[in-house]
Amino acid sequence: MLAGLLPKLTPIVLALRQPLYHPGAAIEAVYFPEIGMISLVANLDDGMQAEVGVIGNEGMLGISLLAGVDTPFIECMVQLPGTALRMTARDFHQELEANAPFRRLLLRYSEALQAQVMQTAACNGHHGLEQRLSRWLLMAHDRVDGDDLLLTQEFIAMMLSTHRPSITVSARILQRAGLIQYQNGRIVILDRAGLEAASCECYGAVQRRFSSLLGTNISL
Structure with a gap:
């Protein structure tokens, strides 16, 4: 092929x-x-x-x-x-x-x-922002090499169709929980398993669909 x-x-x-x-x-x-x-x-x-x-x-x-x-x-x-x-x-x-x-x-x-x-x-229509942010960070983490994500809160807010202050609050919650570290447009994934637990079921649902259709998960 x-x-x-x-x-x-x-x-x-x-x-x-x-x-x-x-x-x-x-x-x-x-x-x-x-x-x-x-x-x-x-x-x-x-x-x-x-x-x-x-x-x-x-x-x-x-x-x-x-x-x-x-x-x-x-x-x-x-x-x-x-x-x-x-x-x-x-x-x-x-x-x-x-x-x-x-x-x-x-x-x-x-x-x-x-x-x-x-x-x-x-x-986006039914889950809270903290869950949606966790799902989004997991999806981003799956597609990069390493644990560092160069992302500003403004850009994340635009992608999640919300306001920057709301992203700030949700990111601080995840940071206080020890799941991520955020500073100056750089997010570091510290606890992948914890981030999966903080996410909604949507992340896992898509992973399972990819696995059933293509024989593999998205994650590296």
């Missing part, structure tokens, strides 16, 4: 806040992250933004091409810097036609990603 893919993949660096897709613009390439995290962000008319999903080394950006849709509905940008493998949309279409195992795998990944997006919507 990989033999035909490798010559068509180009290593690139994912820079912080780098825009990869804009709503309605043609998809020119797909991305397979190695380290780092890409946010799928919905933009509202009032200027508010909300993260509806994330992609890391468990998946790829550009899965809509699988359905023959060559324009994204939402904005996609790098949330945590890292590296990725880039493939042109033309090469990707050729592989979908010629590589049946690759296509089948991506169909299953598409279903897993859809589950993550749906669970995120349910979580």
Whole structure:
């Protein structure tokens, strides 16, 4: 399955806040992250933004091409810097036609990603901010190398569609519990198991869905 893919993949660096897709613009390439995290962000008319999903080394950006849709509905940008493998949309279409195992795998990944997006919507509507923040930090931790996350409270607030003071309060609760350390835009995960306990069931639900569809958990 990989033999035909490798010559068509180009290593690139994912820079912080780098825009990869804009709503309605043609998809020119797909991305397979190695380290780092890409946010799928919905933009509202009032200027508010909300993260509806994330992609890391468990998946790829550009899965809509699988359905023959060559324009994204939402904005996609790098949330945590890292590296990725880039493939042109033309090469990707050729592989979908010629590589049946690759296509089948991506169909299953598409279903897993859809589950993550749906669970995120349910979580944002029904769970408290402390649980949601814990879930979000776990998802970020799964997709980076190490325990350090370079994230400002302003950016987290934007992704969780809330206000910065609310993030400050929730982060302090997690810090006092010894789960994280936060200072100057840097969050360190201190107690992974404790953070999982502080999260809602949504994190585990998505992990189980990925495992059942792809045979592996997201966590590294």
